Amino acid sequence: MKSIMIDLDACNGCLTCTLACAAAHSRSGSIVGAMQEKTPARIFIEAVNGRAVPVTCRHCEEPACAEACMTGAMRKDSLTGLVSNEGHEQKCVGCWMCIMACPYGAVTAHPRERVALKCDGCPGLPQPACVAACPNRALRYEEPAFFAAGRSRDAACSAAQAS
Amino acid sequence: MVRHLIIGNSAAGITAAEILRRLDGRAGITVVSDEAEPAYSRCLLPDFLAGRKTGADLRIRPADFYAGNRIDRVSGRVLRVDPRSRQVLLENGGCLDYDRLLIATGARSAFPPVPGLSGPNVTGLRTLADARKIVQLAGNVRRVLVVGAGFVGLETAYALYNRGLEVTVVEKMPQILPGQFDATAAGILQRDMHAEGMRIILGAGIKEVLTPSGFLNFFNKSAQGVLLDNGDRLKADLIVVAAGIRPNVELVQDTGISTGRGITVDQFMRTSVPGVYAAGDVAETEDVVTGRVGLTPIWPNAVSQGKTAAWNMAGQPRPCSGSLGMQNAVEFREIPSIAMGITQGGDPGLEVVTAGQPGQNVYRKLVLRDNVIVGMILVGDISGAGVIGALIRKHADVRKFKDDILRGRFNYGYMLAEMRNAG
Helix, strand or coil, rough: CCEEEEHHHHCHHHHHHHHHHHHHHCCCCCCCHHHHHCCCCCEEEEECCCCCECCCCCCCCCCHHHHHHCCCCCEECCCCCCCCCCCCCCCCCCCCHHHHCCCCCEEEEECCCCCEEEECCCCCCCCCHHHHHHHCCCCECCCCHHHHHEEEEEEEEHHHHCC | CCCEEEEECCCCCCCHHHHHHCCCCCCCCEEECCCCCCCCCCHHHHHHCCCCCCHHHCCCCCCCHHCCCCCCCEECEEEEEEECCCEEEEEECCEECCCCCEEECCCCCCCCCCCCCEEEEEEECCCCHHHHHHHHHHHCCEEEEEECCCCCHHHHHHHHHCCCCCEEEEEECCCCCCCCHHHHHHHHHHHHHHHHHHHEEEECCCCEEHHHHHHHHHHHCCEEEEEEEECEEEEEEEECCCCCEEECCCCHCCCCCCCCCCCEEECCCCCCCCEEEEEEHHEEECCCCCCCCCCEEEEEEHHHHHHHHHHHHHCCCCCCEEEEEEEEECCCCCCCCEECCCCCCCCCEEEEEEEEEHHCCCCEEEEECCCCEEEEEEEEECCHHHHHHHHHHHHCECCHHHHHHHHHCCCCCHHHHHHHHHH
16 A cells, blocks of 8 residues: 655755645645635654654554544544544544554644644545655655665665765 | 454444454454443543533444444343353343453442432433433533542533533542642643633542431531531532542452452453453553553553454454553643653652743643653643653653653654664
């Protein structure tokens, strides 16, 4: 199953992913509209000692957020593998147990509504909006094994060039 | 075909049933419960009290859950487990056979031994039936007394206050949420509740519940209410007891299944008797922070233990990732708060660091032992709480990040960057 893979070295912290995320989750569907609607982004670029580090949901195999969810709203879809607290029969009440549980800090409190906010994987789009927008290919939508193989190939190439 | 029998239809039981089906398409799975409703969330009962949710809204699984997963449901109260014949006996005279048994009977409200603390206007809040009873009574009463200022007590108080009732909370300890928060954090949350208009009486216990005639004799006034151990008297038409829980272990008495306060289990959720497992509020496990064996009665632990029990019942051995007994997230009015692990200092081996401005409803506290976080409190800003929780569970040395964590600057990016630098 494909997921959002992060190449830390390629990220320069341009924040395009956060804008694209907000746009994709806004009613208008545009960046300007998202800013007017104050739609929050669900991917974060954290500053770590001067380095930009993207942090977002990994849609875990056994999601701690879903285990902690006391309403049943947060669930992993068995077909798509996506973990979300939206679009289910059970509704999120903003108890924040998922925020307490997520070891990646990928779930946040919505800035205005009493509801937890997280990456929904952009169901319906060919690839998540953040990935499509990333100009540096720091975010990629790939099979984890394929991504890892590419990284070791890159490492081998740079080692060969260095020698 | 293996026959799995699960006693209990809440967080642990329903999770186990779901995962057993995922792991074994052919096994027989039966859930027996004395509650007739489909599995619902006890944590949402205050929302039901407040009128924000209906009974159907409390369900934690889709309507087709049982049929879709081919889970048989039996309605009935289990009287006794008989491990020798591998049967459980029901109150209605029936009995159910099993190959593997999960006891997920949960707990019930514990009532303190106070004279007169019983009767139609006294109840706990543990089941949907309790909640329905309170809602029914709430239409005809004005003053509610909540006994205990833990999470359940305060959530109940807040919900009933929102229904327009006069609510007083009485707590024996000198602060609200005594099991979880320190005095500073409790003070912030209490101020917030006072602002709403709720009355909270601390450091006082209930000495006696007075009937209308008793009240008349004592105080020469016609009312019903309570006498506190400090001599004060309070009128109360409805008393909700939220003074802790007692695990439902009676069904294993004299069966050879070891119990302490709850049913003792190992990290595979196995009891002392082969083929019998326990999970959820009824189970006693080792706390990942304190190392002490005890109850860990919160929702995420019940789910995690139910999951572990299912894997092991299905013959795929897998230890529990470890339960953190004390962890809770709460937002009564508008201040989100999270506490985890050991939140009070005191022990000479513990280092306590705090930050924030309690006057502005922002407070952070870390409790560490040898640079390993063993507990935390976040009030006001709870973002990234789970990242700190992961550091607690992993017993990670945080000396490099201590100040960043305390100031709320730490995030998972730090660990990604560390891993990259290391790799």
